[in-house]
Amino acid sequence: MRKSLPVLAVLGIAAALAAWYWHSQQGVGLPAGLVSSNGRTEAERIDIAAKFSGRLDAVLVREGEMVEAGQIVAVLDAAEVEARLREAEAVVRQTEESLNEANALLAQRESERVFAERELQRAEQLAERGHTAVETVDLRRADHATAVAAVASAKAGIGRARASIEAAKATVQRIAADREEHFLKAPRAGRVQYRLAETGEIVAAGGRVISLLDLTDVYMTVYLPTDAAGRLRYGAEARIVFDAAPQFVVPASVTFVASEAQFTPRYVETASEREKLMFRVKVTIPPEILERHREIVKTGVPGVAYIRIDPETAWPEAFAVRLPDGS
Incomplete structure (x- = not known):
């Protein structure tokens, strides 16, 4: 057991040296129009929260x-919102009954108007022949005017009943939408x-319940020096090679370039890079590729992004696209 400890120590040192060498060689031998930087995959996070408490x-x-x-x-x-929904539906039924009553009242008032109009016509004819008093004609005119006003009032009542139905139905829709939430x-x-x-x-209202990763929006954030970022264009082609699967080359494109330089964060592996002012760049994998391989897509996977800053530069054969499905 004691003899195995030095062996394990030697193996650990060798692995560390190999990792240091691999990282130190990134970008060595690349054509002038390509740059590289290491990073880790990230995905757009969606927090699903409760609208109501x-x-x-x-x-x-x-x-x-x-x-x-x-x-x-x-x-x-x-349970509470469903009770409010049943109450609102009952109000709708009540307002619909009110509309039926308003329609019946209008029919009654219209009948009274027709009767008053005929009575007025008869009174006017009798007055022309001298068989009735002028006061009787005036009374019939007043009755007719009252009947016409009653019809107008009944029609307004129908309008109010219909508006009440619309308001009650809107309340039902709002509560139903609340229940759906x-x-x-x-x-x-x-x-x-x-x-x-x-x-x-x-x-609580707004409290997060589920955190979801959108695996059709996966990207790697890398940091490039000023001279490289200044020549970079949106949509520039890129390739990503993951540490865990160096046999695959994943296509990507530049979708974001920071407008201001910054010191690179602590998790960037190379100390010399952390000492420089760099521009943050987002390199995004096409959603159709992510959709085909979403069962194996993960976040936090380290790798190296190779970015073509000169569109005239051809990709070396080593960076030809190679995906797990053979495409």
């Missing part, structure tokens, strides 16, 4: 599980990174 009835997904867009991932207790859904396909709350817990 309440108790979690169920969390339906596990960490690491793939979910599809629109899939229900968690359910909030909706109690079913938390994935806004897009991805892999569950974290379950941030568990069944039975009470979450």
